[in-house]
Amino acid sequence: MTAVTDLHEGNGHSGPLTKADFQSDQETRWCPGCGDYAVLAAVQQFMPELGIPPERIVFITGIGCAGRFAYYMDTYGMHGIHGRAPAIATGLATAREDLSVWIVSGDGDALAIGGNHLIHALRRNVPVKILLMNNEIYGLTKGQASPTSVVGQVTKSTPFGVADQPFNPLALAIGAEATFVARTLDRDRHHMTDVLRAAAAHEGAALIEIYQNCPVFNDGTFFALTEKETRDANQIRLEAGRPIRFGSGGERGVMMDSGGRLRIVDVAEVGEGALLVHDPGRGDPGLAFALAKLSADVSGPTPIGVFRDVERAVFGRGSAAAGGAASEDQLAELLLGGSTWTVS
Amino acid sequence: MSKVVEERERVIIRFAGDSGDGMQLAGSRFTDATAVLGNDLATLPNLPAEIRAPAGTLAGVSAFQIHFASRDILTPGDVPDVLVAMNPAALRANFGELSRGATIIVNEDAFTKRNLEKAGYGDVNPLDDGSLSEFRVHRIPMTTLTTRAVESVEDASTRDAGRAKNLFALGVISWLYGRPTEVIERWITGKFGERPAVAKANLAAFNAGWSFGETTELLSVQYRVAPATDMAPGTYRNITGTTALTLGLLAASVRSRVPMLFASYPITPASEILHELSRRGRHGISTVQAEDEIAAAGIALGASFGGRIGVTATSGPGMDLKAETIGLAVMLELPLVVIDVQRAGPSTGMPTKTEQSDLLLALYGRHGESPLPVIAPSTPGDCFDAAFEAVSLAIRYRTPVILLSDGFLATSSEPWRVPSVADLPAIDPNFAVAPEGEEGWQFEPYSRDERLVRPWAIPGTPGLAHRIGGLEKSDRTGHISYDPKNHARMTELRAAKIAGIADELPPLRVDGDSDASVLVLGWGSSYGAILGGARRVRLRGEKVAIAHLRHLNPLPANIGDVLRSFDRVVVPELNSGQLAQLLRARFLVDVESFTKIEGQPLWAPEVERLILGDVEQAATSTNGGGAR
Ligand code: SF4
Numbered sequence: 005m006t007a008v009t010d011l012h013e014g015n016g017h018s019g020p021l022t023k024a025d026f027q028s029d030q031e032t033r034w035c036p037g038c039g040d041y042a043v044l045a046a047v048q049q050f051m052p053e054l055g056i057p058p059e060r061i062v063f064i065t066g067i068g069c070a071g072r073f074a075y076y077m078d079t080y081g082m083h084g085i086h087g088r089a090p091a092i093a094t095g096l097a098t099a100r101e102d103l104s105v106w107i108v109s110g111d112g113d114a115l116a117i118g119g120n121h122l123i124h125a126l127r128r129n130v131p132v133k134i135l136l137m138n139n140e141i142y143g144l145t146k147g148q149a150s151p152t153s154v155v156g157q158v159t160k161s162t163p164f165g166v167a168d169q170p171f172n173p174l175a176l177a178i179g180a181e182a183t184f185v186a187r188t189l190d191r192d193r194h195h196m197t198d199v200l201r202a203a204a205a206h207e208g209a210a211l212i213e214i215y216q217n218c219p220v221f222n223d224g225t226f227f228a229l230t231e232k233e234t235r236d237a238n239q240i241r242l243e244a245g246r247p248i249r250f251g252s253g254g255e256r257g258v259m260m261d262s263g264g265r266l267r268i269v270d271v272a273e274v275g276e277g278a279l280l281v282h283d284p285g286r287g288d289p290g291l292a293f294a295l296a297k298l299s300a301d302v303s304g305p306t307p308i309g310v311f312r313d314v315e316r317a318v319f320g321r322g323s324a325a326a327g328g329a330a331s332e333d334q335l336a337e338l339l340l341g342g343s344t345w346t347v348s
Numbered sequence: 349m350s351k352v353v354e355e356r357e358r359v360i361i362r363f364a365g366d367s368g369d370g371m372q373l374a375g376s377r378f379t380d381a382t383a384v385l386g387n388d389l390a391t392l393p394n395l396p397a398e399i400r401a402p403a404g405t406l407a408g409v410s411a412f413q414i415h416f417a418s419r420d421i422l423t424p425g426d427v428p429d430v431l432v433a434m435n436p437a438a439l440r441a442n443f444g445e446l447s448r449g450a451t452i453i454v455n456e457d458a459f460t461k462r463n464l465e466k467a468g469y470g471d472v473n474p475l476d477d478g479s480l481s482e483f484r485v486h487r488i489p490m491t492t493l494t495t496r497a498v499e500s501v502e503d504a505s506t507r508d509a510g511r512a513k514n515l516f517a518l519g520v521i522s523w524l525y526g527r528p529t530e531v532i533e534r535w536i537t538g539k540f541g542e543r544p545a546v547a548k549a550n551l552a553a554f555n556a557g558w559s560f561g562e563t564t565e566l567l568s569v570q571y572r573v574a575p576a577t578d579m580a581p582g583t584y585r586n587i588t589g590t591t592a593l594t595l596g597l598l599a600a601s602v603r604s605r606v607p608m609l610f611a612s613y614p615i616t617p618a619s620e621i622l623h624e625l626s627r628r629g630r631h632g633i634s635t636v637q638a639e640d641e642i643a644a645a646g647i648a649l650g651a652s653f654g655g656r657i658g659v660t661a662t663s664g665p666g667m668d669l670k671a672e673t674i675g676l677a678v679m680l681e682l683p684l685v686v687i688d689v690q691r692a693g694p695s696t697g698m699p700t701k702t703e704q705s706d707l708l709l710a711l712y713g714r715h716g717e718s719p720l721p722v723i724a725p726s727t728p729g730d731c732f733d734a735a736f737e738a739v740s741l742a743i744r745y746r747t748p749v750i751l752l753s754d755g756f757l758a759t760s761s762e763p764w765r766v767p768s769v770a771d772l773p774a775i776d777p778n779f780a781v782a783p784e785g786e787e788g789w790q791f792e793p794y795s796r797d798e799r800l801v802r803p804w805a806i807p808g809t810p811g812l813a814h815r816i817g818g819l820e821k822s823d824r825t826g827h828i829s830y831d832p833k834n835h836a837r838m839t840e841l842r843a844a845k846i847a848g849i850a851d852e853l854p855p856l857r858v859d860g861d862s863d864a865s866v867l868v869l870g871w872g873s874s875y876g877a878i879l880g881g882a883r884r885v886r887l888r889g890e891k892v893a894i895a896h897l898r899h900l901n902p903l904p905a906n907i908g909d910v911l912r913s914f915d916r917v918v919v920p921e922l923n924s925g926q927l928a929q930l931l932r933a934r935f936l937v938d939v940e941s942f943t944k945i946e947g948q949p950l951w952a953p954e955v956e957r958l959i960l961g962d963v964e965q966a967a968t969s970t971n972g973g974g975a976r
Contacts, residue, residue: 028815030827059813064650067818075815075828080807082653083817084646085676091643095650095658096807098634099609103654103807121646124639325609325634325656332769334631335602339595339766343531344585345384347576 021052028078039190039216040069040137044076046196047135051079054104054204061104064093066113069143069218070135073108087118090125093132098320104204107134112142115151115171122211123180128319129208133200136173136211137190139218140225147221154301159221174296174311177211178289184210185292186310190217191230195241195308202310208318215302228303242295242309247279250305258298258307266294268305284313351562352569353526358417359573360425361521363514364442365434365455366403367396367410370514374432375412377518377535381527382416383586383763386575389416390728390876391586392424392760392949397700404466409441418574422876422883424760426951430524432517434458434490436467439474451484453520455513457491486566490516490557497556503545504552512553519557525571529558580765587764589728589757593687594624596735601632601657603736604743604775609651610659611636611644616699617755618663618689641666645673645686652682655779655806657739661687663755664697667706671714674748676818678718678842681794681802683742683749687735690754692947701947702756704872705923708930710750711901717839719846721745722900724752726875729764731757734898740775745801745849752900754922756949757873779804782811794826800845850902856895856910864891867914868959869939871897871927874920874950881955892959900927903934911937918942920950920958 026048034040051061061079065071067086074081084092089107097105114122114136125132141159142148148161152173156165177185184206188199196214203210215226228238236252248258249271257271257279271279284292292312299306320326330338361378365371372393379391394411401408415425430451433439435458446452459475474480475487494516498509515536522529532554540547561567587595601608610633612622626635638644641662648658662670667688677684690706692698710722721741725734731753738751780803783789793814796802805812814826822829823837858867860882870878875896882894895910897903911917911931919928920942928941942958944950 030815057810059810060808062807065817074817077815078813080813081815081817082680083815083819085672085818088642088646088673091638091646092650092653094636094643095609095611095647095652096654097650098636098647099607099651099656099658100654100807120639121643124643320634320636323609323634324629324632325607325651327607328632329601329605329607330598330628330631330633332602335599336769338598338628338631339769340583341585341587341591343380343384344583344766345386346583347386347579348581 021058023048023052025058026051026078028076030075032076033072034069035220037217037219038069039139039218040073042190042193043135043137043196043214043216044073046193047200048077049193050197050200053201056104060102061106062096063106063108064089064096065108066110066118067144068110068113070108070110070113070137071144087113087116088121089113090118090121090130090132090134094125094128094130094319097131098323099325101131101321101323101326105132107132109134109136110143111136111138111140111150111152111173115173115176119151123176126177126180126182126209126211129183129316130319131208133203133210134212136213137216138173138213139216139222140170141218141222143218143221172296173211173213175293178293178296178312182211182312183208183314183316184310185296185312186211187213187215187308189215189226189230189308199310202313206313208316226302229306229308238305240298240305240307242282242284242307242311244282244284244310246282247276248282248307249279256305258295266298268298284310287314351567354569354571356571356573357419358415358421359430359525359571360413360415360428361430361432362411362413362428362442363432363517364409364411364438365432365514366437367401367408368403369410369434370511371410371434372412374514374518375414377532378521378527379414379586379761380535381522381531382414383584384528384531387416387418387573388420388576388579388763389414389586390421390424390760390762391415392756395700397698402466404435404437404463406437406441406467409438411438411442416573418576420576420578422880423949423952426953430521432521434513434517436463436469436474440467440469446483448482449484451486452480453486453488453517455490455517456487457489488520488560488566493556493560494553497552498549501545501548501552504549505545508546508549509553512550515550515553516557516560519554519559520561520567523558523561523570524567525573529554579763582765584763584765586761587729588759588761589725589731589753590620590759591624592729592731592764593725593735593753593758594621594628596732597625597659597685597739598628598631598633599732599769599772600736600739600775602769603772604657604739604777606655606657606743606777607632607634608657608659609634609636609648610661611638611647612661613638613641613644613666615641615663615666617691617758618661618666618687620758621661621687621689641669642673645670645684649673649677649680649682649684652677652684653680653807655777655804657683657685657743659685659687659739661689663689663691663699664693664706665695667709667713674720674750675714675716675718677748678714678720679818680816681746681842682804683746685738685742685749685751687738687751687753689758690752692945698947700755702754702873702949703922703945703947704752704754704874705926705945706752707871707900707923707926710752711930717843719843719901720747721749721846721849721902722752723749723898724872724900725757726872726896726898728757728760728762732764732767736772740773741849743775743777745799745845746804747846752872754873777804779806779809780812781809792824792826794821795824796841796845799848800841847902850905853899853902853904855906856897856904858893858895858910860886860893861891862893864893865915866892866959867910867917868892868894868955869897869911869917869919869931870894870921871900874922877950877952878920878955880952881959884952884956885959888960890960897927908935911935911939916940918958920944920955922950
């Protein structure tokens with residue numbers, strides 16, 4: 005953990021940063037019980053750890069319930085337009101290398117109207133951290149199907165059930181050449197903080213999918229993973245360098261079968277040595293992709309944690325806009341261009 | 349053999365050939381030599397719409413026109429005096445625009461049966477059937493002569509010979525108009541320095557063309573166009589609208605000391621701006637080729653939020669996509685420069701053809717009340733000043749600004765007097781900082797100064813952390829607000845801020861005869877044609893006044909008075925009357941609209957005819973009294 009020093013720089017405060025330094029004076033306006041509250045609290049709690057003064061942190065959001073996130077952080081922030089947060093953040097991060105830029109988006113914002121910007125921000129490896137609050141529904145517009153709503157899901161816009169195949173956000177991100185891909189849960193502050201920490205340490209673009217409960221329009225979707233009675237049986241916690249095991253006694257695990265497919269197995273049957281050892285730093289994205297696709301839906305065993313964390317050139321580093329303007333001499337030379345003549 | 353030298357005041361030459369014939373190169377090199385000679389000039393390329401249209405067809409014809417003279421000129425000219433046609437298609441595509449007595453120089457070798465057929469001449473050769481009898485036609489076997497000249501060059505291939513015939517043609521024309529050979533020779537040596545055989549082949553072709561002119565009896569007269577004497581003293585260069593525009597952006601970055609981030613998506617003809625700026629990485633400008641037009645605008649706006657100058661450029665269709673981001677910039681009150689190099693629409697329309705049909709889109713093409721400054725350059729060189737001003741307004745008023753250029757301005761060129769850096773005004777970004785030692789001070793991001801401008805508080809500034817967004821905000825504090833009265837007030841404040849820019853604008857200037865009954869009012873790229881048309885009219889002894897709008901929003905404060913002080917006001921535009929409609933609505937003046945929607949620029953003779961018609965009509969109605 006980074007040493008926390010006095011980072012208030014002329015704010016009139018002193019002492020180490022705390023959660024309170026990141027709480028704005030705006031009243032939070034999500035529905036009671038919304039998973040967004042837990043995410044906000046976890047992020048505010050984690051921020052001091054970054055060791056960056058609040059004025060050098062920026063939250064850019066899109067439209068949707070998650071879009072309000074920017075107003076609640078006492079940092080710089082912009083509540084942009086639907087789907088465009090990755091584009092706006094790309095400009096900001098390219099122009100200002102000294103900032104820590106965070107995006108908060110939702111499944112409709114990031115994967116429907118803003119899909120193009122998301123995949124290109126990931127492909128370019130723009131230095132931004134993207135929190136994708138996935139609740140598998142449109143909340144702000146009151147309950148229509150989203151690109152992650154599951155087949156058969158009855159919503160206001162799909163009274164006979166969703167017919168089309170949903171996106172798997174992590175598989176999409178890996179396909180888009182993302183260098184950091186992770187998943188966490190709104191109801192597990194500890195896990196979420198670990199994932200935030202890993203994302204913050206990553207140099208390029210980081211995508212964190214957060215399974216977020218929407219009690220109003222899609223309640224309980226992720227309960228198999230988050231509730232006490234079922235979570236041990238269903239959370240497959242990925243840990244770097246460790247065999248992938250889960251279950252209350254670690255009795256189950258993930259192995260690759262002879263056909264190259266990942267399978268969930270009983271450890272007693274196959275032996276611990278047969279289990280897949282998790283390596284998020286693997287250059288080839290194949291295994292991360294297979295893990296992302298391991299569970300067909302979230303009612304059964306599902307991996308969480310950091311799926312992929314690899315290094316690649318970071319977009320915009322050393323860009324001219326992040327430096328200074330040209331000099332007057334440089335300008336004078338450019339104005340003259342190649343061949344000139346004089347009229348006297 | 350001694351040849352007669354005749355003086356000419358002005359000449360218009362059009363180089364035309366297949367897109368593979370290198371006509372743009374021949375034209376640009378001729379332009380360089382002409383500029384060095386001190387003639388005033390204007391140029392305009394005419395490129396085929398398809399990248400690889402079938403060779404030899406009309407669709408594949410590429411042309412470059414240059415107008416040069418011993419006195420100041422205003423447009424690239426309409427009707428060429430000389431047509432260089434490298435194949436039958438080039439002749440056929442341009443023939444209709446020639447007036448009787450014009451000179452036609454053809455590559456005779458290209459007039460084969462097959463090429464004639466491809467050009468649609470069937471089995472009739474226009475060189476032989478008498479259809480060109482009213483023109484001065486010079487048939488030169490350019491392919492043969494070029495091949496012969498290049499044969500003697502060691503290591504040069506037949507392919508090199510085939511590709512050098514444009515330089516042969518350039519040699520002939522350079523001789524005909526007494527252009528200095530060194531400029532072109534130096535260019536060839538510099539360009540092909542790494543491939544000596546190609547350089548030599550091209551030099552051989554160029555020199556062969558020149559000697560052909562000098563020795564052949566086909567060409568008996570050489571023409572002289574004296575250097576222009578009516579140009580203001582200074583250092584000049586030839587410049588296209590695109591280059592001038594990019595330099596204007598750069599200059600504004602230097603004079604504000606604010607680095608720039610330019611983001612755009614490839615689109616014809618605006619892409620050239622991206623190409624030019626992408627070479628300026630060492631000059632405080634970053635470029636991002638975005639994933640789409642929307643992202644390009646968003647990336648630019650993100651940079652502006654970060655305290656940089658965010659600029660995006662596009663053409664017609666891209667403007668539709670940028671609208672939501674421009675609206676956000678209006679709400680955020682952050683600087684953003686949006687360049688629209690207008691082209692013929694609607695939809696994909698005619699991408700390579702010019703038009704002024706995005707005016708009302710620029711003014712009103714966003715949801716909600718979202719006023720912003722709109723400015724338009726009038727000549728290629730003026731693109732420098734307009735771009736500089738766009739950045740200046742955006743920074744000083746924290747607002748998106750739309751700059752309306754067009755395909756004609758972007759691609760045409762003229763001599764440009766290079767400004768001195770010190771003469772360019774400094775632009776103060778006036779970034780906000782927190783006051784020192786004031787207990788309990790609270791930053792208000794939507795407080796305003798006397799010009800109603802809000803602070804530009806950029807991330808990284810201690811004590812000013814704040815959140816902004818597209819939701820309506822409370823006056824001063826910037827908090828989200830749904831209060832009815834507050835929304836009305838904020839709408840008024842945003843509008844008043846933009847309208848207030850008129851206070852710093854120079855009044856609309858009226859040129860020509862102040863006692864004329866007719867005023868021709870234009871905007872944007874039609875300036876040269878309007879001025880030229882007015883000059884022709886005044887040479888005939890008639891009176892006319894002209895005025896030209898740089899600022900489309902806000903309009904200069906005196907425009908209403910100007911409009912009302914003439915009997916008739918004519919507004920020529922390359923659209924269906926958008927400015928005219930606006931003026932009628934705003935000032936209740938019976939403005940007469942002249943429209944041209946052909947994808948072509950406006951030409952001086954058209955304006956001349958237009959004014960003459962009006963002058964006569966105006967005279968009739970005044971003299972007519974009650975007789976009717
Ligand atoms: S609609 Fe759902 S996601 Fe939105 S605030 Fe309410 S509970 Fe949260």
